[in-house]
Each structure stands twice: as structure tokens, then as C-alpha cells.
Amino acid sequence: MSVRPRRWLTLALAPLVAVAFLAAPASPASADPDTPSTSSAQPDEKGDDNADQTLDDVLESSNRKYVQAKAAVAKSTTAQKQLTVKVTLAEAKRNVLIPEVNAIAAQQYRTGHLGTVSFLLGSNGSDDFLAKAVSLEEINTLHDKKLHELNEAIDEVNTTKAALDAEVKAEQTNLTAMAKQKQTADKALSLIGGAGLTAGFVDATSKVAAPAPRNSDGGFSPEKCTVNDPTTSGCITARTLHLYQEVKKAGFNNFVGCHRDGGPFEHPKGRACDWSLQKSGFSESHNATMKKYGNDLMAFLVRNADRLGIYYVIWYAQIWFPATGWHAYHGVSNHKDHVHVSLL
Incomplete structure (x- = not known):
């Protein structure tokens, strides 16, 4: 019986797949989230x-x-x-x-x-x-x-x-x-x-104040009331003048009074200022514009407290100290007509 070996050899020599192929699983796909x-x-x-x-x-x-x-x-x-x-x-x-x-x-x-x-x-x-x-x-x-x-x-x-x-x-x-x-x-x-104080009705950011001069230890040394107060005929400290200038530079140009004769606390020492909500005199906040002006000014002072050497801030019956944060304030004035700031 005749055979056609060439054809059979062609069939027989079809490619063999190496068993080692099993040892090479596909690499995991990567993703760029x-x-x-x-x-x-x-x-x-x-x-x-x-x-x-x-x-x-x-x-x-x-x-x-x-x-x-x-x-x-x-x-x-x-x-x-x-x-x-x-x-x-x-x-x-x-x-x-x-x-x-x-x-x-x-x-x-x-x-x-x-x-x-x-x-x-x-x-x-x-x-x-x-x-x-x-x-x-x-x-x-x-x-x-x-x-x-x-x-x-x-x-x-x-x-x-x-x-x-x-x-x-x-x-x-x-x-x-x-x-x-x-x-x-x-x-x-x-x-x-x-x-409770601002309801978020306040600038999201505040301008950054130029830092007040510090002593060699990095702190704020006591200062005497030796600088003429631009808001009254009294005196203020150099640090208070610096704060006054920075607040003005930040765009808060309503009425302000700093030195006040007599009484306790920082005004007679030239280390405090009261920032009104209006161009002249003091009037309790009675519209959104006035409230936001007070909120924005308070926020500027608190956000820059460390730069300016601030001791405490009072606004809308609340007082803020850098070390303790906000607390209710029960002074003679509820401070709803101005923002008070005292310096070290």
C-alpha cells in the first residue's frame, strides 16, 4: 500500500506549545486614578x-x-x-x-x-x-x-x-x-x-499683616505709651501703632479710637483700640453690611494675632484669647457696635 509521508509529516510537525508557558501568567493591569x-x-x-x-x-x-x-x-x-x-x-x-x-x-x-x-x-x-x-x-x-x-x-x-x-x-x-x-x-x-458668632458670614481669607518687631527671644516685650495716637490726642505704644497701620492697610477704614484716659485695662496704656462699624461714632450693628464689617475685621485680627502681638479680641459679646479661644463676654458693653483689640 502506497503512502504519502510528506503530508503525514506536515501534520505531525505542527507547533508544540511548551508546558513552561503555564508559568507565565499575565501581568496585572495598572490604572492611573x-x-x-x-x-x-x-x-x-x-x-x-x-x-x-x-x-x-x-x-x-x-x-x-x-x-x-x-x-x-x-x-x-x-x-x-x-x-x-x-x-x-x-x-x-x-x-x-x-x-x-x-x-x-x-x-x-x-x-x-x-x-x-x-x-x-x-x-x-x-x-x-x-x-x-x-x-x-x-x-x-x-x-x-x-x-x-x-x-x-x-x-x-x-x-x-x-x-x-x-x-x-x-x-x-x-x-x-x-x-x-x-x-x-x-x-x-x-x-x-x-x-454662633459669624454664621460663616465673613471673608474666607484675610490679608496677611506685616509682623510686629519682636525681642531677641522671639517674644513681645512690654512697651511704654510713647507714640502719638493718630486717633486721639493721647499716646499709644509702637506695637499699637503698627497694628493700627496694618488694619488700615487691610482696608478697614471706619472710625477708630485707641487711647482713653482713666479706667483699667489697656486703653489708658495705649495698648488697645476700638474699631467702629461706621464712618463716625459708634452704633450697634443693625444691618448685614455692618455685621460683616465687624466679622471681617475680627477675623483679620484673630488670623494675624501672632504676627501682631494681640492679647485678646472682643466682638459681639464674645472674647477671644490666643491660648483659650472664644468665650462669652459679660462686660459693661456687649461690643456689638465695635471690635475691641488689646495688645501685649
């Missing part, structure tokens, strides 16, 4: 950012972004659960395929590793030769297919896990940033008396 917002509710030292915003605007914005970030995390958590199911299915598919591929690899070892030529030449005749050639072709084809399916399953697991990790990481990073913004905005509100 969106960069979270880095804007801050903290007043900018230059006093430029948020110049036209009230602190209430910043508080609302930071709280809104925080809520949105929390919602995004909740959404990504839901997606995480869905992706976890997909991961489980992909892993199950992989686990089913591994025994099949191992079985094919074992069969290849028993056949293909003997050498294609010796395997075929060991046939008992032309029919057996043809059967073995076809068998070897089928083994290699099936081997290729199963290996391909296995690597697709592994790649799906890795890609899915990478996408899951990237999504969760991005959302958690954004939530952390938004939580920090919210905390900073809340802290900024607390610094200037909280919602």
Missing part, C-alpha cells in the same frame, strides 16, 4: 485665594465635596462587590481549566517528548502511522486551545483585580482629601468664633 481635588478651605497666607468668598461659601463647598466623595466611595464599593464576583468566576474558570491543561501536558509528555519522528516511526503500518499523526495534531491543537483559555482566564483575573484596586484607591484618596478640606474649613470657622 484621577487626581483628586487639592483646593483647601484654609485661608491662603497671601490673602488672594477666595478673596470674594465668604467662609460660609467655603464651608458649603467643602461639605458638598465631602458628601460627593463619600457617595463616590459608596459607589465604588458597590462596584467592588460586583468585580469580586467576576474575579471569583474567573478564578473558578481557571481552576477548572488547570486540571485539563495538566492532563494534556501529561499526554504530551508521554507522546510528544518521545520525539515526533520516533513516535511516528514506531507505527505498525500505514494506517497506524496516519492515526498517530492525526492524534498528535489533535493533541497539539487541543493543548494550544486550552492554554489560550487558561491564560485568558488568568489575564481576566489580574486585569479585574487591578481595575478594582485602582478604583478603590482613587476614591479613598479623594475622600481623604475632601475630609481634610472639610476639617480645615471647620477649623477655620472655629478659629473665628464658630457658626
